[in-house]
Amino acid sequence: MEHVLGSIGQQVLRALAAVGRVTMYAFLVFAHVLRPPFYLREFKNALFQVGWLSLPVVGLTAIFTGGALVLQIYAGGARFNAEAVVPQIVAIGMVRELGPVLVGLMIAARVTSSIAAEIATMKVTEQIDALITLSTHPFKYLFVPRVLAGLITVPLLVGVGDIIGIFGGHLVATQSLGFNSVTYLQSSYNILETRDVVSSLVKGCVFGGIATLMGCYYGQNSGRGAQGVGRATKGSVEAAAVLILGANFVLTSLFFSV
């Protein structure tokens, strides 16, 4: 018994220590945002990589999810003759929950993994050491541009995902379920409050920060060799996904628990 408690305690302590380290790391990154130099070229490149190149995967995820959601809610609603509320529920579900969460998870899969692998490879091939000897701070040159790009582009991606998701639902609803196109869109639009949209974008911003930060953190703390890079990549995606889902719960309860 004592043994079991001891090992649980150890796990908890280890988890708390990890949270502490990540928090410290986040503070360090943000501290470096405020002090020059700022590497504009790297930042633009990160905007392109994190934001623009993620559009296809975000669009596809959103359109299929919106479509499936309509079918599910229509079938569920039919059980108590509530087919008419499909557009409203799809809009709310997409904007409040599914849009941000799915985009966040796709970003964790696409962006976190690539940042972690890139930075870990740079670390094991001594490119980060080389950067330092060339008087360039890796926080400023590598981490700040990526994290800022995540904070800025992921909410935009979430916004795009929300809209595409609603249109994906609209497509299915009008083409195969016989909904009227105009009334469907009108109902979707009318049900949404400012709070829904703001919560969606805030979630996007937080998830973007988590995803990019985890990529940088795990990459920088990578072990040596190819195995080290592999572990760093895997760990970064796991951590980002779990943190995104955890943060989603916290943010949802902050925004909507009234």
Next chain:
Amino acid sequence: MIELEQVYKAFGNNRVLRGMTLRVPKGTSTVIIGGSGTGKSVVLKCIIGLLAVDHGRITVDGSDVTVGDRDAFLARFGMLFQGGALFDSMPVWQNVAFRLLLGSQKLSQADAREVAIEKLRRVGLTPDVAHKFPAELSGGMQKRVGLARTIAADPEIIFFDEPTTGLDPIMAGVINDLIREIVVEIGATAMTITHDMSSVRAIADTVAMLHNGVVQWTGPVQDLNNSGDPCVEQFISGSVDGPIEAIR
């Protein structure tokens, strides 16, 4: 002047440096030799501050390397890494001109490219290499690009970690001459790690032999053949028998 006093550095149970002491006077070329895995690369990383020492003191011109303005300190250094450590996300010329583009000088793209091409020429590479990516180059070419990057901003203190490893004898000769030239003409202080004894004779003023975490022998390069030190003698002859174990 670079001075190491009783420097200790361990990685876990692996005690790499065990009270190493060494002085490298300004404007001279010191070559560190020693068996593979004895901590030669670690020494350079400790001096430049990439690794923190456990005990002891390292000073450059009298001031401790761990205190003071890091940027000003690093601006005086150039370091060639053993593996080249080129940035694979950018073309060769941007690698070479990295410091000129982003450092305090902030040259224009065109000027920086010109300097990069000139430095590439000095390490025996033609201008058409400038627009390739590191992954498109052979190992020896990558090493030379790394060398060009190291000397691009004309540093006062230069570390070369195995500059001629992987090069053919002619190219090795070119690089040896270049290192010698930088020390004699610009008055730079150089520390070079090499396993190539002809390279040692070509570039060293002073040779230091690292063994068991300390400087086992040090002296002017002329004394290398009659050092009287069994480690150095074994190293020169390449014999399997001697104080340096063949299996480490």
